[in-house]
Amino acid sequence: MSRYRAPFLPGGDHPIDAAFAARLLERALSRGGDYADLYFQYKAAGALAYEEGLLKSANRGVTMGLGVRVQKGDATGYAYTERFEPELMLEAAQTAAQIANGGPAPAVAVPTPRGLPHRYEVEHSSLSVDGETKRDFLRRADRAARAYDPRIQRVQVSFAEEHKEILIATSDGIFVSDRQPLFRFSVAAIAEDGQKRQSGSAGGGGRYDLGYFWNAAKKPEDHGKEAARIAIAMLDAVDAPAGELPVVLAPGDSGILLHEAVGHGLEADFNRKKTSNYSGLIGELVASPLVTVVDDPSLPGARGSINVDDEGAEPQAVTLIEKGILRGYLQDRQSARHFHTAAGSGRRESFRSAPMPRMTNTLMLGGPHSPEEIIQSVKRGIFAKRFSGGQVNISNGDFVFSLTESYLIEDGKLTAPLKGVNLIGNGPDVLRKVDMLGTDVEVSDGIWTCGKEGQSVPVGVGCSTTRISAITVGGTKVGG
């Protein structure tokens, strides 16, 4: 247990107390900055890769450091050090301080420790569990995938885990620390049948201990079978149609559409700089009145959940769109000051990067319809089940997302599986076309990572079965 612990927390080799934090903050503000903060981070991470019936490799490493940020007006100075020797930390504070060029140094409030919510109670982080136990999970998934169908030719299983400890101290008196466990289990299978070859992948995880694998449908075998099922189902895939069609989204992972169509555009940094298509639209109708979108960092154990954001603020659920009306943005400290509201969505990849507004778990609330009823309502369209990812052009809201498992809907029934296809739309335009929502809201199992300006953070997405009356489907088959 004690093998993986941050040197800067109590009991470590370089414990940082409030008094030393104040000294670093004073140095950071010594050239006249308005505000400074410290982000100490320790991350132990491991990965296991199982392939061709062997645990082929095991890897583990530790990264740690201190990031120092100084703000002067709208300008930020940032520096970090990977070592916790006091003189090196003071030097990083001095480098960040350079953003301000003179002027009086403001007083540093005495950092005061405070408690946090408990959104991921993990007594035994997966990293501290013996490797043989985890190797066995990988082997079980591999066997289940192979046993699913003799056409399954290749299986790769991996387990990635981390244990992160952070300490945040700010010049306005915040002093807070958190431990953030996280793992992700992934299976990829390849099926071959004559000349046809297809792949399928599945997985899950979150901020849990290994007890996750005892939940219904979360056993290693379940993930293995699911990857194999997709690969086999896709062997019969036909060319997808091209053009505008109704699309029904499956619950859960389809929330990726919200993440791209509205989530990024509602991050407040873009709106503060007026580079988003949602700039200046608070209070306006930006979606169908059926649409309510919430970013919720409090879901227990979810991949995107956090007890504290990476600026020391307390993250709360934020209603972004309520019955079609734009209600708010995702705020970090800098943008919250601009919009005169509360922060809580400031996140960063590591101590090497300054924080910015980011999503946590982004969900669309459900509606009154049964999933069957929604599919039956479509004469000809697409049922979208699995995705490999998406991307958005923040400035105008155009977004794409890529389907890896989808089916044609004909006369209200799912028929042929479709080859990998891309959907393209414009955020507000597509959200105005949401016209049926199901009762079956699901949150994705923990697999998604969001990238923004080179920084990756773990996120969750979720929604119910959802009908969109028309969206452009990028298949190869014209007409018919």
Add this chain to the structure above:
Amino acid sequence: MNERVKELIRIGQEVVDRAQRQGAEVAEVILRDNVDLSAKIHAGAPELIEEAGSSAIGLRVIKGGRSAMTYTSDPSELGLSALVGDALELAALSEPDPFAMPPEPGLLAKSVPDLGLYDEAVGKIDAGQATTWALAAEKAARAHDPRINNTDGVSAARTAGVMALVTSGGFAQGYASTYVSLSISALADDRDGKKRIGSDWDARRFLAQMKSPEAIGIEAAKKTLAQLGAEKIPTGELPVVFHPDAGRAFLSLLFSCISGGAIYRRASYLVDQEGEEIASPLVTIVDDPLIPKAPGSRPFDGEGLPSRRTVVVEAGRLRTYLLDTYSAKKLGKVSTGSAARGVGSAPSVSPTNFHLLPGAVSPEALLAEVDRGLYVTGMMGFGFNPVTGDFSRGAEGFLIEKGRLTRPVSEVTISLGFKDFWRNIDAVANDLDPKSSYAAPTFRVKKMTVAGQS
């Protein structure tokens, strides 16, 4: 040799010795040291100035065919002893893999060519200078046309680093490198209130190779203005011409299908296709790590093998996959010297400068031959499956009518499976710019499905 490289080699040698003393049969250490600076500006003022140095050490050990990797940012006695101890402990967990071994010592690079990867002037760029360049690019973009009313992501950055590789096979070499970049996106409001965005960038190993900040700013502004009024076009099958900024993405997708890792895993549509015709005779693709001053160049690969130029596709025929030692052994071949090694991972195949070689025609001549088609300047999304070659992505650009760009197009997708895509290339232009490691000149595909309005 650079003093810092010597120091990294000394630490690397110590780690190799320790690992061997503790029972490792093979020990390989990669060490990296970087000093980074970036200046981001917005609306005429600095927004974010970042400056820091980082270092990392990665170790791979093999014992009885069992491999493990560890990494740390801590070069202290405590850090190194955990690095070695953890690696040997983890190796006991993995299972013997007869293919896991380093290259034969006789094949290792004997000398390290000087490829001109380090520019002292780049290492000396300070925050003030980087900020000035970014501001100049923004000012030029806004001054170019009053309709440019905002910018995004205006930043100038430089990195200067050293790396070293030390292995129990007797390899101990390293080199220094630099990289400088400037990028800007310019925004304008369209008639319907939609914002349009256009970007330009440059990135080079040598400061003197860089385009001026003003030229980059003006180019971004021009691209933005050209997108004003962009609309979908009707769904149909059209010839498609790719601008180099869009077209280079196809090189990265093709790489994922000819990399040895994908081939032995049978995770590529090009499995069992060596020697076959996979593309039009106009297509020749080369991986060349030896181009002086190029971004993807390296004097040796991630396993210490000498760098060499490899013709991957020659006039449409797939000549070879790119291989590291492991994938070569799995496929019964020899490495093409294509291993890269990250600090936290095992060696794996990576491209260096992976280029579609230029043809003879000018981009203008190539466009002039198109009666009605799509000129793609940017793509979005991840719609590609290397196992099947299925390709479908979002695209923007211009409609080509009678050889001219007539109106801007956005919010369409383009699709065509790779089996047909590469064979359907019917023109390759002469405008290759090797500023990125994946690079292509302008090229044309005879026919793709363009999905827009029904």
